[in-house]
Amino acid sequence: QGGGSAVIDMENMDDTSGSSFEDMGEMHQRMKEEEEEEAEGEAGAGEEEDGEFLGMKGLRGQLGRQMWQVGKRQASRAFSLYANIDILRPYFDVEPVQVRARLLESMIPVKMINFPQKIAGELYGPLMLVFTLVAILLHGMKTSDTIIREGTLMGTAIGTCFGYWLGVSSFMYFLAYLCNAQITMVQMLSLLGYGLFGHCITLFVTYNIHFHSLFYIFWLVVGGLSTLRMVAVLVSRTVGHTQRLILCGTLAALHMLFLLYLHFAYHKVVEGILDTLEGPNMPPFQRVARDIPVVSNAVLNTTAKAIALTL
C-alpha cells in the first residue's frame, strides 16, 4: 500500500473516530444545557422581581445575582465535563477476544516499519495489566520473606506501577511531540500498558523460581520482545533518523531498566524509605529471614536451660 511511495502522508493515518475527552464532554454538556435553560427561563423570570440578592438591592443585587448564576453555570459545566465517566466509555469498548489477541500481539515485534502501524486506543487492557503487576509485586514481596510493614509496601507498589505507566507515557508523549511522531496520548498509554505484559510474565515466573540467571534470560527475551514491539510501532510512526533514535532509545532504556528495578532494587528501596522515615534513632533494619533457624535455635536452647535451672 504505502511501500512504494517516497512521501508518506501522515495526516490521515489514524481514524480518530473516538473523539477526545473535551469534544464528547462538550456535546453532552450542550445538550443538557439546552434542556436546563428552558426550565430556568420560566423559573428565573419570577425571581428577578424581588430585587434583593444577599442583602443588596437594586443594581448591585442584579449584578451579584448574575455573577452568581454565571459562576454556577461554569462550575457545573466544568464538573459535568470532567466528572462524567461517559467520556471514558469508548476506551472500554472491547471484547475479551480482542484483549487476548492484543496481549499476544504485544510480544510479537512487527516487521513492517515503513508503514504506520495501527494502535488501538483502548484502556481496559492496560489498566488491568497495571493492577495485575501490583498484585504480582505484592506476591513477590511475601515469597521473598521480607518482613516489612505491608501497609507502606502496598502504597509503594501501587504508586510505583501507576507512576511508571502514567509518568513514562506522559514523558514519551512529550518526546513524541518534540520528534513529530504521530501518536496520541491514549495510544501511548495503551502501547505502554500492553508492554507491561512482558513484565508481568517475567516477574510472575522469577518471583517463584529464584535464580538470577533465569531472571536475566527472561529479562532479555521476554522484556526484549515487548520492548522491540513498542519500539517498532513507534518507529513506524516517526519520520527521520535522529528522531527515531531518540524516541526508541529512550523507550527501550526506560522499559528494560524498569524491569531490572522491579526485580532487584524494590526491596532495598522500600527498606531505605522506611529507615529514613523512622529517623536516625532506630537501628538499621536487619533482614533476619535467612538467619531465623540459627537465632531461634539459640533462643530455644537458652530458654530450655533457664527453665531447667528454675525447675
Next chain:
Amino acid sequence: GKGRAPPALSARPAQFPGLADVSVPQDIPVEGEITVPVGSPSPDEDFSTLDEPVRDTIMRDLKAVGKKFVHVLYPRKSSALLRDWDLWGPLVLCVSLALMLQGGSADSKDDGGPQFAEVFVIIWFGAVVITLNSKLLGGTISFFQSLCVLGYCVLPLTVAMLLCRLVLLLGSGTGAFVLRLLVVLAMFAWSTLASTAFLADSQPPSRRALAVYPIFLFYFVISWMILTFTPQ
C-alpha cells in the same frame, strides 16, 4: 373556619337521643378547621417510620443485613441483594476485617500487619474501581448496588480471617500454613463465585470475563493480606 355552637340541643331530644347529654355552653366558642379530606390518605403515612420505637427500626435493619448475609453464603440467583442495597453490612465486615488484620500493639514498629486505614482504603477503593469498570463496560447495575454486592461478598474472607487467627493460636509451623492456605483458597473461591453470581447478570454476555477479572484480582489481594498475616 370559625363557628359558634348552636343553642343547646336539648330542644330536640327525640330525634337525636344520643345528643341529649351534650350541652355546650354558649359563651365558649368552638374553634377549629373544618376540612374534608380529599381522596384517600397518602401511602406514605402507612410506611412512616418516624413514630415507631427505635428497637423496631434497628431490628428491621438487622434482619435485612442478616438476610443478605445468608444470600451471600448460599449464592442463588436472587435479586434481594441488588434491590434493597445497603452499606451497613459491608461497613461492618470491612471494619471487623481491618481490626482483625491489626498486628501487635499499635506502638510496635515491626507489627506483622497493615494499618487499619490501609485495609479500609484498599477495600473501598478497590470496590469503587471495579464498579466504575463494570459500568464503563456497559453494565446495567447502579453504583451503590455494585458496592453493596462487593462489600457483602467479603463475608467468606472475614470468616477465613477468623479461622486463620484460630489456627495461628494453635501453632505456626508448615502444617498450619498449609491449613491456612487451603482455608483462604476455599473462601477466596467462594467470594469470587458469590459476587460473580450477582454481578455477572448485569453485564452483556460476551463481556462477562472482562468484568469478572478485576473482581478476581480484588479478592486475591484481600486473600493475600489474610494469608500473610502474622501476629507478633
